[in-house]
Amino acid sequence: MPESTADPILSLLADRIVNQKVVSFHGEPVPKDIKAHPKPIHLSVGTPHHGFFPINGVNLDITLEPFGETTETVKVNKVANDATKELDIKAAFQYGPTQGHPQLLNFTKELIAEVNPPKYKDWDVTCTNGTGDSFNKVFGVIVNPGDVVLMEAYTYLPVCNYITNHGGITVPVVMNHTSQENPGIDVDSLTELLENWETHHPQLRRPKALYTIPTGQNPTGLTISQFNRAAIYNLAKLHNFLIVEDDPYGYIQLNDRVLKEEITPYQYVNELLPSSYIQYDTTGHVIRLESFSKTFAPGTRLGFVVGSSKIIKHMVKFADITSRAPSGISQVVVNQFIQAVGGVEGWINWNINVSKEYARRNIVLIETLQKSEAFKKGYMKVIEPDAGMFAIVELNFPPNEQEDYRSELQQLRCRLLESGVVVTYGSNFGISEEYSKKAKFIRLTIAAADDSSEIEEGMKRLGEGILKHFEQ
Structure with missing residues (x-):
């Protein structure tokens, strides 16, 4: 049986992706019985020694709150003092791993585990060149020509370009775009559409995915309820489609509490932030997109995708023949800021201050x-x-x-x-x-x-x- 049909999640990937081969000039794997020299001299890949890099160090003057005048100086060293958390020039200015440098990748995994942990163990993360690149990779690995992606009736329209570029077809889903009482996707309408798909769209395949912006939705700014999120996730399992959850705005909460109270990171995560669709996910049916654009800087062109390791593996292979690794310079700037403010807790504090403004x-x-x-x-x-x-x-x-x-x-x-x-x-x-x-x-x-x-x-x-x- 082909790999794509043996597994319900892999069956949702595009046919060309499941058995995609990535050709490398490194040749065949070294046989296991070969005992490699402990200190080989590298004469193979064209990676310049960091002594050729014209930058010896970078000083980042950071502020701890938006529009703040008080700054702290963070040094980006040529060679890290603590390589487990500090990303240095030696690594960041070099060709980097497609999935992202370990220091930033580890932070994203810690953030997900703290804020939006999936309900299964076999999940993974890959860094991308911003959300636009995330769109291209996600829809690149799941869309066959003629596949259907459901979309909120009013949404961030450029996403359609990524879907149609891979041959996909977009179909609108009714939403309550002016209702603050029950905002977002109309669950009853979506249920009826899925149950009677062949009547509504006899010429189309059943949906492969639903693209949604559940929190601070663009354009409405509204947030779908937790009750409706659970219902939509159950529909995804029942009808076997993926939920592509785009959440670039979720960390910006406009709740009065951020202005009137001293909110701790724990309170912010557990009392103010809505639960991601991925927190309901036990089967790998959710792909979550996050970005550093909205609460750090758009020009970093840096984001990340969370999902089943089965899907992330194919996204990384897809990246190997498209964009390759995200910018190392962007990664080092973002990572050094995050480490300077205190890792996950410091990043959440920064987002609280952004939310206040x-x-x-x-x-x-x-x-x-x-x-x-x-x-x-x-x-x-x-x-x-x-x-x-x-x-x-x-x-x-x-x-x-x-x-x-x-x-x-x-x-x-x-x-x-x-x-x-x-x-x-x-x-x-x-x-x-x-x-x-x-x-x-x-x-x-x-x-x-x-x-x-x-x-x-x-x-x-x-x-x-x-x-x-x-x-x-």
């Missing part, structure tokens, strides 16, 4: 909009986010027969540009034309502004622009 900004956004004439006259509704860096504003456009609000959003766009504010429009997040047409919302971010006063000014301009659009 975002929570302050979020309050300014909501309160300023709610004071506007446009809000008081019922022209808009602010959907308060739970996590992340986005919020949506639902617009009370008058209904039209076609249920197509794209032209009105375009008119509003022009009005807002005149008012001096740039936003993103709901029609840009619809997974299909049906949902793009229906979108009556705009997405705002609290991430890019210099400070809260700039957000306040932006919300005033937004309110004025919406008021003019509805009244003129």
Whole structure:
């Protein structure tokens, strides 16, 4: 029996991936009866000695909270003093292991074990060149041409490019995108869709995967309940599809407690952070994507993927013929910061401080909009986010027969540009034309502004622009 059909998880990998061969110029493995010299002189691979590297050391001036003025200096040495945790120039500036340098890889495993431990032992992690690279690797190893990936009706649309690039087909799933009472994927609708798949989509294969952003969802900023996560995971097991959980925003919690209380890392993890889908996972049906982009820096282009070791093994092989290893320079900068602040606990503390700043900004956004004439006259509704860096504003456009609000959003766009504010429009997040047409919302971010006063000014301009659009 082929490997892909002998195991329920391997059966969800793309056909070309399961038996993929990676050719190496190192030749055949050394026979076991050969006793190698204990100190061989390497005359094989083209790895320059670290003495050729023109950098002897790097000083990182770090701050312990966003916008903090107090800094500490962390040295990146040419040769590490403690190679178990410290990543040095000798290793980081060299060709690195495809899966990531051991120091950072070990941190990611410790973080998962502490914050989002799977309920099975045979899991693994691989580092990637950011979430975009994670998308390419995940969908590269699971999608055959013609395979179906379910998507939230409104989502981060560029993900579709990675799916279709590998020949996949995206199908929308109904979601409650303006409901704060029961936000996210509509479980009843998803259940009905899966139970009657051949009726709804007679020409398509049954779904291979569900892509979802469960916490601080993009564009809505909302978070699906734990009850619904458990229900969706059970559907994944029952119908044998993978859950691709994208969680770049989950560590940014907009809960009032982060502002009003001194939250410890333990409280943050156990009382504020939602449980990942992977915490329900006993079978390997969840692939979790994390990123350093949102709470460290996007320019590092550094992320990681957690999942069954059966899947991670094939992702690493796939990386060997695509992107290879993530940037060693990015890894050394991120790792040295993490070690300097205290490893997992220090990283969680950093994320608490990031959350505090975002929570302050979020309050300014909501309160300023709610004071506007446009809000008081019922022209808009602010959907308060739970996590992340986005919020949506639902617009009370008058209904039209076609249920197509794209032209009105375009008119509003022009009005807002005149008012001096740039936003993103709901029609840009619809997974299909049906949902793009229906979108009556705009997405705002609290991430890019210099400070809260700039957000306040932006919300005033937004309110004025919406008021003019509805009244003129």
